[in-house]
Amino acid sequence: MNVNSNASIIEVQDLTRVFGNFTAVDRISFEVRRGEIFGFLGANGAGKTTAIRMLTGLLIPTSGRAEVAGFDVFTHPESIKKNIGYMSQKFSLFNDLTVFENLRFYGGIYGLSTRDIRHKTDELLERLDLAGVRDRLIRDLPLGWKQKLAFSTAVIHEPAIVFLDEPTGGVDPITRRQFWDLMYETADRGTTVFVTTHYMDEAEYCDRVSIMVDGRIDALGTPAGLRKTYGAKNVDEVFVKLARGGSV
Amino acid sequence: MxxxxxxxxxxxxxxxxxxxxxxxxxxxxxxxxxxxxxxxTFEIRNIDFFVVDHDHSPESRALIDRFVASENFRLTGWSASAADGELALLGNKAVMVLQIPAHTGRDLVRDGSAPVSLRFDAVDGFTANVASQYAMQIIRRHNEVAGVAHLASIEPAPTGIAQIGINVSRWYNPHxxxxxxxxxxxxxxxxxxxxxxxxxxxxxxxxxxxxxxxxxxxxxxxxxxxxxxxxxxxxxxxxxxxxxxxxxxxxxxxxxxxxxxxxxxxxxxxxxxxxxxxxxxxxxxxxxxxxxxxxxxxxxxxxxxxxxxxxxxxxxxxxxxxxxxxxxxxxxxxxxxxxxxxxxxxxxxxxxxxxxxxxxxxxxxxxxxxxxxxx
Structure with a gap:
C-alpha cells in the first residue's frame, strides 16, 4: 500500500465511467490528503460531476478502484455517505421550507440530537450572518444566500469530507469571497474540502488542484507547482494550454 | 425511527x-x-312510454294510471292501434310500448289472469333492462293491490326479459x-x-x-x-x-x-x-x-x-x-x-x-x- 495512506482520505485508481459508448471519466487516478482543499478543475463536460457522483456513492463506476474515508465505493457506498457532505450543482434545499426547517431536516437525517441541531443551526446562521432569515422560506432568498445555506447543510454533521460541485456558480464576487472564507474555516476544523469549479482564479486558493480534460486528469499539483511546470503566469494559463490539447 | x-x-x-x-x-x-x-346513478326517471289500449276497461285504465303515477315513466301517447305503438318505437317517441289486448278486463275477472305485452327499444340495452324491471315491478304491485290474480305479459319483449310471476326478494338493499x-x-x-x-x-x-x-x-x-x-x-x-x-x-x-x-x-x-x-x-x-x-x-x-x-x-x-x-x-x-x-x-x-x-x-x-x- 501507499506510504501516505494514513494521510490520504480519498484514493482513486483508474476510475472509469462509461455511458453507452461515451467514456465520461477515463481511468483517473489521484489522492486527496486529509484536511486539504482539493480543487477539481475542468471545463463543462470534462467529467467532473460524473467523477464526484461516483465518489459520493450516487453513481456506480464502470471500473477502477476508489476509497473514500476508508470505504470502497463499490462495496460500502452507504458507509461513505455517513462520512461525507455533498452540495450538488442542482439546488438541494427545499424551497417550501424555511431556513431553519431545512437545517433541522438535514441535521436530523444525519442523526444529530435535537439539542445539537438547535445549537448547530444557531451557530451556522450566526457565522453566515443569516440569523435574521431563520424563519424565511428558502424560495424568498437570493441565490448567494441559498448557496451559503446549501453549504451549511452539507457540513452540519461535521463530515470528514465535503464535496462541493461548483458551489460558486452564478454567485456575485463578494459572496464568492465569503464562500471561500467558509471553505477555509471548514478545512481548518479538519474537514477535507473537495471542490469543483471552472473559475480559474479560485484555483489559486486551493492547496492542490487537478485539471480534467475530456474525462482524463491531465495535470495535478499545487497551483505554484503547475505554474512552474507549464511556464504559466497563473492556473488559468495552464488550463488553457491543456484544454487546447497542448499536453506536456 | x-x-x-x-x-x-x-x-x-x-x-x-x-x-x-x-x-x-x-x-x-x-x-x-x-x-x-x-x-x-343506475336509476332512470321519466322513461317515455306509449300505450296501446285495445280494451278500454276500468281494469286497463287502472293499470295505465299506475304507470303514469310512477316517477319512472312518462306517458307520451295513447292509441287504440297497434301500428301507432310500433311507430312510437320506430320514431324514437317511446322506449316502451304497453299493449293491452281486448277483453283483458273481462278475462281478468273471469279467469283471474290476463296477458299484457311490453315492448322495448333495446338500442340502449341498459335503459331497456332497467325499464323492463320497473315495469314488472309496477305490474306486480298492481296485482297485489288490485287483488287480482295475475296480469301477465306473455309476448316476449325485444330484450327477452319481460316475464312475470317471479318472486323477487332484495336483500341488503331492499329499495x-x-x-x-x-x-x-x-x-x-x-x-x-x-x-x-x-x-x-x-x-x-x-x-x-x-x-x-x-x-x-x-x-x-x-x-x-x-x-x-x-x-x-x-x-x-x-x-x-x-x-x-x-x-x-x-x-x-x-x-x-x-x-x-x-x-x-x-x-x-x-x-x-x-x-x-x-x-x-x-x-x-x-x-x-x-x-x-x-x-x-x-x-x-x-x-x-x-x-x-x-x-x-x-x-x-x-x-x-x-x-x-x-x-x-x-x-x-x-x-x-x-x-x-x-x-x-x-x-x-x-x-x-x-x-x-x-x-x-x-x-x-x-x-x-x-x-x-x-x-
Whole structure:
C-alpha cells in the first residue's frame, strides 16, 4: 500500500465511467490528503460531476478502484455517505421550507440530537450572518444566500469530507469571497474540502488542484507547482494550454 | 425511527404549506362524492312510454294510471292501434310500448289472469333492462293491490326479459337504492386518486427539483425513505376516507352493517396497493407529467374494469378475467360486502388475501426498483 495512506482520505485508481459508448471519466487516478482543499478543475463536460457522483456513492463506476474515508465505493457506498457532505450543482434545499426547517431536516437525517441541531443551526446562521432569515422560506432568498445555506447543510454533521460541485456558480464576487472564507474555516476544523469549479482564479486558493480534460486528469499539483511546470503566469494559463490539447 | 420522524415532519410541513394542493386534497373528494353519487346513478326517471289500449276497461285504465303515477315513466301517447305503438318505437317517441289486448278486463275477472305485452327499444340495452324491471315491478304491485290474480305479459319483449310471476326478494338493499351501491365504490375511487397520484407526484417532484440526489447522498436507507414517503399519504388518504364514511353514513344514509375496524383494515391494505403503485411509477419516470400520465392510464383501466360503473357480470368473458387482476375490483367487492351485508373476516378472507398480496407485490417492486445509486 501507499506510504501516505494514513494521510490520504480519498484514493482513486483508474476510475472509469462509461455511458453507452461515451467514456465520461477515463481511468483517473489521484489522492486527496486529509484536511486539504482539493480543487477539481475542468471545463463543462470534462467529467467532473460524473467523477464526484461516483465518489459520493450516487453513481456506480464502470471500473477502477476508489476509497473514500476508508470505504470502497463499490462495496460500502452507504458507509461513505455517513462520512461525507455533498452540495450538488442542482439546488438541494427545499424551497417550501424555511431556513431553519431545512437545517433541522438535514441535521436530523444525519442523526444529530435535537439539542445539537438547535445549537448547530444557531451557530451556522450566526457565522453566515443569516440569523435574521431563520424563519424565511428558502424560495424568498437570493441565490448567494441559498448557496451559503446549501453549504451549511452539507457540513452540519461535521463530515470528514465535503464535496462541493461548483458551489460558486452564478454567485456575485463578494459572496464568492465569503464562500471561500467558509471553505477555509471548514478545512481548518479538519474537514477535507473537495471542490469543483471552472473559475480559474479560485484555483489559486486551493492547496492542490487537478485539471480534467475530456474525462482524463491531465495535470495535478499545487497551483505554484503547475505554474512552474507549464511556464504559466497563473492556473488559468495552464488550463488553457491543456484544454487546447497542448499536453506536456 | 428518528430519521423517519424527520422525514415525516418535512413531508407534512410541505403538504400543509402548499395551500393549493391542500385545498385540492380536501375539497375534491367532497365534490367527487357529491357529484358522482348523484350523477352516476343506475336509476332512470321519466322513461317515455306509449300505450296501446285495445280494451278500454276500468281494469286497463287502472293499470295505465299506475304507470303514469310512477316517477319512472312518462306517458307520451295513447292509441287504440297497434301500428301507432310500433311507430312510437320506430320514431324514437317511446322506449316502451304497453299493449293491452281486448277483453283483458273481462278475462281478468273471469279467469283471474290476463296477458299484457311490453315492448322495448333495446338500442340502449341498459335503459331497456332497467325499464323492463320497473315495469314488472309496477305490474306486480298492481296485482297485489288490485287483488287480482295475475296480469301477465306473455309476448316476449325485444330484450327477452319481460316475464312475470317471479318472486323477487332484495336483500341488503331492499329499495334498490343506487346510492347505497355507489357510495362505497366512489369512496374507493377517492382514495385511489388521492393515494396514487399524490405519492407518485411527490417523489418525482423531488427528482425534478434535484433534492432527491441530496437525500440519496445521506445515510437515509431505502426503507426509511419509502416509509417516510408513504406514511403521510396513507394518513391523508385515511383521513379523507373517514370523511367520506361520515358523508356516506349521515348524508347518504348508507347502512354500515360490517365492523368499522374491518373497513379500516381493508382500506389500509388497499392503500398499500395504491401507494405502492404510485411509488413504482415514480421510480420509472423523470417528470411529474410522465408520472401523472402513466398513473392516470393505469387507474382509468382499473376503475372502468372495477365493476364500479358497469357490473362485472355484464362484461364479456375476457374482461371478467381481467378484473381478477384488478385490485380496485377486489377492493370494491370487499368493501361493498362488508359495508352493506355485514360480511366479517371469515367471509372475505380469501379476497382480502388477494388484496394483501397485491399490496405486498406493489410495495415490494417499488422498494426493489428504488435505487440510491444510478447503475
Amino acid at each position: 428518528r430519521i423517519i420522524f424527520f422525514i415525516l415532519q418535512k413531508e407534512f410541513l410541505q403538504i400543509f404549506r402548499n395551500r393549493l394542493m391542500l385545498g385540492f386534497i380536501l375539497v375534491v373528494p367532497i365534490i367527487q362524492l357529491m357529484i358522482l353519487t348523484y350523477a352516476a 334498490l337504492d343506487y346510492k347505497i351501491y355507489m357510495v362505497p365504490g366512489i369512496l374507493v375511487m377517492l382514495i385511489t386518486v388521492i393515494g396514487g397520484f399524490l405519492t407518485g407526484m411527490n417523489v418525482v417532484r423531488e427528482k425534478e427539483i434535484g433534492t432527491i440526489e441530496q437525500l440519496n447522498v445521506t445515510p437515509i436507507t431505502k426503507f426509511q425513505f419509502i416509509i417516510g414517503k408513504l406514511m403521510p399519504f396513507m394518513i391523508l388518504a385515511l383521513v379523507i376516507f373517514s370523511f367520506g364514511l361520515l358523508l356516506a353514513r349521515f348524508w347518504f344514509e348508507v347502512p354500515f352493517e360490517g365492523s368499522l375496524m374491518l373497513i379500516y383494515l381493508i382500506a389500509a391494505t388497499y392503500l398499500l396497493v395504491v401507494l405502492g403503485l404510485g411509488l413504482l411509477v415514480s421510480t420509472v419516470t423523470h417528470t411529474q407529467q410522465q408520472a401523472i400520465f402513466i398513473t392516470w392510464f393505469v387507474f382509468v383501466i382499473f376503475i372502468l374494469l372495477s365493476g364500479l360503473f358497469t357490473p362485472i357480470d355484464s362484461m364479456p368473458g375476457w374482461a371478467q378475467y381481467l378484473t381478477w387482476a384488478n385490485p380496485v375490483a377486489w377492493f370494491i367487492d370487499i368493501i361493498r360486502r362488508v359495508m352493506l351485508t355485514g360480511a366479517d373476516m371469515q367471509d372475505i378472507w380469501s379476497s382480502y388475501l388477494v388484496l394483501l398480496a397485491y399490496g405486498v407485490a406493489f410495495i415490494g417492486s417499488a422498494v426493489l426498483r428504488y435505487r440510491k445509486a444510478a447503475a
